[in-house]
Amino acid sequence: MPILEHLWIIPLLPLLGAATNGLLGWKWPNKLVHSVALTATGLSFLSALEAVREFVASGQQFFRKEFFDWIVAGTFRAGFDLQFDELTVVMVLVVTGVGFLIHIYSTGYMAHEEGYYRFFSYLNLFMFFMLTLVLAANFVLLFVGWEGVGLCSYLLIGFYFLRKSATDAGNKAFIVNRIGDFAFMLGMFLLFRTFHTLDFAAIFGQAGPIERDTLGQFGVMTVACILLFVGATGKSAQIPLYVWLPDAMEGPTPVSALIHAATMVTAGVYVVARSHVLFQHAPTAMYIVAIIGCATAFFAATIGLVQSDIKKVLAYSTVSQLGYMFLGCGVGAFSAGIFHLMTHAFFKALLFLSAGSVIHAMGGEQDMWKMGGLWSKIKVTAICMLFGTIAIAGFFPFAAFFSKDAILFAAFNSEHGGKGLYAVGLLAAVLTSFYMFRLVWLTFFGAKRYDEHHVHVHESPWNMTVPLMILAFLSLTGGWLALPALWGGKDYFSEFLAPALGSGEVAGVANAHSLELKLSGVAMVAATVGLLVAWRMYAKDVKQGKSEGLHKLLYHKYYVDELYHALVVGPLVWLSRNALWKVVDVGMIDGTVNGIATGTTAAGDTVRHQQSGNTRSYAVWVLVGALLLFALIFWPILRPALFGGVW
């Protein structure tokens, strides 16, 4: 049957899985639970594939269908409308595919955890919301998915809810996201006020003809785009709202892989790309996006240099890679951004899962300074990890080479300080390859820094390693769609995305091709530099030195958390304790309630003497009431009857 006509199936399947596990799973054996979850996700993946096939078969014509009304108020309509275009293809495939792999991985990783069913139910729920997000055809439905994934990430970060740090991290993620979401909603309101609809097709259709704001001009479009972008910074962990992502590593590693690396955090990028029409009308906003992205890329990379927790390193690298994507979007190369999104999904998921596998092998140890020399013990994991590292560092012919290269090229060619952006980006690339190889060496090579009598390192079971291999393969080949571009062929990926995002080609650049080649070479050099430095510092076994100076600053993440706490959280808490609680709540609200209560009691004291217990007296009181009631009802008739219409 034509899936496209029944697009709702794709998100619905995971929802069913979630419901089944969430409601019934608590007494089920693990096998049953994860078979349900896997069936749901797998079927969803297959139907997504089928949908893509039909989409391509139909000559890639934009598909959109309204399934049922959700909110209808006056002219406003927000329905359960799904759409399907090239961008959706990429996102859906990434989400379902990577999601499916990570589900498989989780069956191994979570095997011995409490709340197995809970985990998979949340995971499926996340899939549902994420798919709703990427399939949505209007901002409202997209926002539903947007909030939903936020919820799931909250639930999954706080999965080990007995650990205070975990719950705190969950709350932090949620609250920080709220800030972004608020801006996002403001943006939606502004859009509705301007276009009187929140439907993608309608808005972009209307936006097309409007002439663009110039740089530095803050028109409606610009403001709306900036607001949307603030939302994106929240969800996609950009400066200044990135702080929640590193803490989010409290969640189980598969979660970090799926939500906080591959899919959810890229939602911001997706939104920017989805509303590229608006952004193209708002150069200022674009510029801000580019700068923020670039800054984040560099900033996070620097922090990543010194972290000792393996997952923290990957977290910061995620932040910085997201920065790259925004940089790409910011300089107008949306397709490049999405391209990097896809490849990043592959290799970052791979890295996280391998890290998870390592942690698994180390029996829960996450500190890299307590690892080392694991290469021989867990070869498969190590090789996959190495694949991922090479990929992210951007060596030819691995995935990130093409995507990051495309972004940097676009940045280089962008007007208004493109060179600067390029330089910073390049520097960030160097840093990236440095901290990644640092991670590899600290983990797999050098001397063993753990106690072999307590830790029994073992390779993970097949259902964890197989996904690793698949992802490794993908992160090797993921970029080859753009391979021909090197020798002047065409970039299939951006070609494919062109209808949805407009051409990713940078216009008006002399001998663009040769220039791109040169830049690729430079990028390779940068990566190599990072590799060598890392090798120089960490190849021979090293002790964890005491950190001071710059190192200390980096190690404490520039004290950003402390700063936020001092500037935002502290005052807020003080305000709510001293003003809201002590004055408003205790004083006003409780005062009113208690006052009413005491008043009632007093009244009762005076009235209760009428309660003689004699039914006939009560009857008389009823009679009095009846009299008044009748008088009230019949007054309009009585007045003329009694007073002959005198009044």
Place this chain on the structure above:
Amino acid sequence: MIPTNYYLLLSAILFGLGIVAFVFKRNIITIFMAIELMLNAVNLAFVAFSQALGKPDGEVFVLFVVIVAAAEAAVGLGIIILTARNRRSLNVENVNLLKL
């Protein structure tokens, strides 16, 4: 033909008498009867209206009232029997536990 007013007046009078009975009888059963009397008065008004306005709805209402009255009688008399058993009296003024 009889003006509808007459019926309404009659029903009003019966209702008033019902009220008087309700207040002045001491026997629980009789008080209950007073309630039935009031219900009947209302029924009369209902039928009169429905006939006058040519709408059968009024009579349907009467039927419902009758049904409810029957149910009420069943339960109420059950309660009365219990009261009489426990308090050895049918005088409402002796059934006065409901006070401070």
Place this chain on the structure above:
Amino acid sequence: MNAFLTNYAFLIVPIVKIAILVLIVLTVDAYLTWLERKVIAHIQARWGPHRTGPHGLLQPLADGVKFIFKEDPMPANVDKVAYFLAPFLTLMLAMTSLAVIPFGPQRFTVWGYQTSLGIADVNISLLVLFAITALAVYGVALAGWASNNKFSLLGGLRSSAQMISYELALTLSVVGVLLIAGDFSLRNIVEQQAGSGKGLLGWNVFPQIIGFLCFFIAAIAETNRVPFDLPEAESELVAGFHTEYASMKFAMFFIAEYTNMITASCLATILFFGGWLSPFPESWTFTHYLPSVFMIPFGLWVIFDGVRYENMFGRLLLPVVGAVITAIAAALIVFPVANDAIQGVFWFLAKVFAFLFVYIWMRGTLPRFRYDQLMSFGWKFLLPVSIANVILTSVVILWRMHG
């Protein structure tokens, strides 16, 4: 004079009809007692009354005279109103209930006043009938309570409970017929049974056999007859609710009981046995001679039996009666108009008589229920069955309606 009649016919005709009906009913009641005693006597291999008048035919008169002249003692400190009200109420209701029974098909005009066989011809006669029988409870209950006697009180309580309980079954068992007829008017119900013209095949008793059985049982219970005569269970309650009543008041209860029997029989006839309709198809005109065919042998037998009766009086009276009967029968043969006229009435009376006989027969043969048996039978068997009957009937009717 004639003008007066035409003006006030609407008043006079009913009064006359009522008078006639009352006379007839009272006589029938009287001779019903005679018949009952005779039949039961023969069931029990006795002779029954045969002193006063030939075959005791004058016994009812004697009883009546006795009732009138008997002393009427009233128990000490009874509630007088209720005590007097009870018998009158009972008799009145019993008589009134006959008012809505149509006895024949004929509609005729007297002095320009359109009327019919039967007092009132209202279009909800069945409902009226039920309304009246519903009130009949009070007679018994009040009598039992008023006569200030524990046996009477028990009888009264029993009977009121019994009557209420069986009234439900009675009403519900009729609903089937109502569904088929789609009308409350007894006359229309009868005519609807004639509709098929196939004689007795059109009667309601065949589709409504369950309903009929329920109805008949419930009717017996309503009339407090054996085997449901709990209210006056001699062996336990002396005479139940009319223990304290004597002479005419007692007679009233008695008459009321027999009148109720007649009413019930009429009702059964009308609802289930096609009222005045002949059991034969209309095409069989020769069946119109059946009345004569029955009556002539009967009359001849009466004469034959009379001439050799033991005492003089009988030998004078009986042949005369027989001769009259025979003469009437012969006259019917001679005048077909009259013959056609009486057909309906004849069949009606015949069926009613049959039912009355069944009443007496049961009294002669059946033992009395125990009280709890009575109640559980009424509530746990009769009521559910009649409800089931209603459901069944309506389902069938619906099914007929839609294909």
Place this chain on the structure above:
Amino acid sequence: MNAALAIFFVLAVIAVFGAISLIVQRHPIHSALSLILVMVALAGLYLLMGAEFVAAVQIIVYGGAVMVLFIFVIMLLNAGEEERTNFSRLALYAGIPLAVAVTGLIAASIVGSKAAAALPAAGPGTLTSTRTLSTLLFTEFVYPFELTSFLILVAILGAIVLAQREN
């Protein structure tokens, strides 16, 4: 002064008389009988108005079932004359005036209102044949109807639970 009006007045007088006698009678049985009288009179009025089915129901249900229940209970409890206690001074003094006031209020508003005066005479109309009534009952009012059946069921259960001797 046509026949119908005469009948109406007779019935009305009977009804009012019954109601008054309900009040003045000391013995519950007599009150009950008076009430039955009222109900029968009302049934007559219904017939007069041409609401035959309602009249029949009035007699069958009220007369034949509800009041019988009352009398039954009175007999069962062997209730005697009611003692005229006056513990409630409120009822003693304020009762009559209030009752009169309410009645007067309603009556006055009926007499005074143009609308009530403008109502067409309530005579035997063709509208409420039993058929139309039942149609209405089973189409438009079917949910209330079913609800009442449920109500009755509940009432039966309640009565049984209440009246059984706890052992």
